Amino acid sequence: MSTYSPRLTRLIDGLRRLPGVGPKSAQRMAFHLLDRDREGAAFLGKTLGEALEGIGRCKTCRMFCEDDACRFCTPARVSAGSICVVEGPADLMAIEASTAYRGRYFVLMGRLSPLDGIGPQELGLDLLSQQLASGEITELIIATNPTVEGEATAYYLAEMARGENVKVTRIAHGVPMGGELEYVDGGTLSHALSGRQPL
Amino acid sequence: MSTYSPRLTRLIDGLRRLPGVGPKSAQRMAFHLLDRDREGAAFLGKTLGEALEGIGRCKTCRMFCEDDACRFCTPARVSAGSICVVEGPADLMAIEASTAYRGRYFVLMGRLSPLDGIGPQELGLDLLSQQLASGEITELIIATNPTVEGEATAYYLAEMARGENVKVTRIAHGVPMGGELEYVDGGTLSHALSGRQPL
Incomplete structure (x- = not known):
């Protein structure tokens, strides 16, 4: 040809x-x-x-970073004492855009996926483990996606943090704002019910 | 944000x-x-x-070309005396791959589309006109796509060639090889009927 x-x-x-x-x-x-x-x-x-x-990677949070000082690892954020774990840079930016969180991040750049050869090593979990062991972290907020692999990663992270006596939380999954119950899928509704909170 | x-x-x-x-x-x-x-x-x-x-453009056929000598404008092809007009480089390669044609090409890099500001100038039709006027061309084969714009371009080209007394042909449109009449659309079938040939 x-x-x-x-x-x-x-x-x-x-x-x-x-x-x-x-x-x-x-x-x-x-x-x-x-x-x-x-x-x-x-x-x-x-x-x-x-x-x-x-463009390199921040040595602390693994986010893409251009300068020596990562703008998501400022002293003010570090002193907040919490780490929010996200799967990728776009997730970090989405949380930043919501302006609801002002602590540090940890970007996995993926999710646990043994079939694709992505294990704890590839996600830099040894680095996260060191940070949890430092004693400066009071809360680990897990914001991986609510997919099968994201949930598996969340459980793995939770186990890891419990070993270090760090409080672990998972962001809430439920009916999105402006959503109508009628059109929300069953999985989301069952999450919304099991995650109900006192008013 | x-x-x-x-x-x-x-x-x-x-x-x-x-x-x-x-x-x-x-x-x-x-x-x-x-x-x-x-x-x-x-x-x-x-x-x-x-x-x-x-990568530049061949000065004769307007195809992308790396060297001084365009490999689609060799003396052997030029001496065939025919020019096949196609809309783009991918069309040229498709005809080459069929090995059914061994003459020269002229690549429009587009089709007449006044709404998008693409007129005869943008398609290099002045260059084609010069080539038709040279007297060395015996046949202009129009292989633009059978779309509204491609057909309009074909009519424009045919008028141009007639002015220079060059024989103009259009590639046949009809039922594709291996196709079944039952599944062929009406437009194609009516083309196939009007373009019927003696057996």
Whole structure:
């Protein structure tokens, strides 16, 4: 079969490294960039270089971080004495946007998933364990997603924290604000009922 | 609202320049590249640079081309005396893969679409017009897509070629090989009937 020229083939291969991009999408993206948006291609290339060079991980909370001092691990947040465990950076940003929490975070960058080879090591749980053992943490708030793997991770974390005598809490799961009971699924409703609170 | 760090924000902006990638996909891609596939990100950055530097357009057929000599405009192909007009590079490759055509091409890189500001100028039709006027072309094969815009483009091209006394043909539209009449749409069937050929 006929193939594209070497550089074009390589560009298509490069674009296929993006998650969720197959051969046809990569081809479409390559044609778009070369034909309509060379400036955009140059911009993307530049931002990739900058990001690879400048973005690292915070040594304390594992969030992406550019400077030596992570802005989610400020002294004020550390002194709050709580750690909120989330699966990914987007979850952290969602909680930040709610402005309901002002303590530290711990970003797992994934969830326990033995079938995919993701165990406690890959999630940096040894680091979290050290932090819990330091005696400065009073509460571990688990905000993993309410999926099968997220729940398994939550149980694992809870066991770990109990070993260190740290109070463990899980964010509430129930009927979302503005939701109507009629349209809420059974799993959520049963969580909402079992998690009922005195008024 | 809280935002990501500057470089991460810029990387997400860069990824959004890709067609079909919105803010959420761009975010997911950025996290994937930074967390799981830094090598892939470096590779993508490199291929983008190489492509921008090395891929140009053939001055004759408008196909993407890396070297001075376009491999679809070889003397053997030129001497065939026919030009096949296609909408995009992927269409050219599809016809090449069929191995049923061995003449020259002309890649429009689009189709006439006045609402999007794409007129004859944007499709390089002045260049095609010069080639038709050279007297070396005996047949113009129009292989634009059988969509409304593709058909409009085909009619425009046919008028242009008639002005230069060049034979114009349109690739056949009908029931695809292996297709069953029962499942073929009415538009295709009516094309197949009106394009019937003596056996």
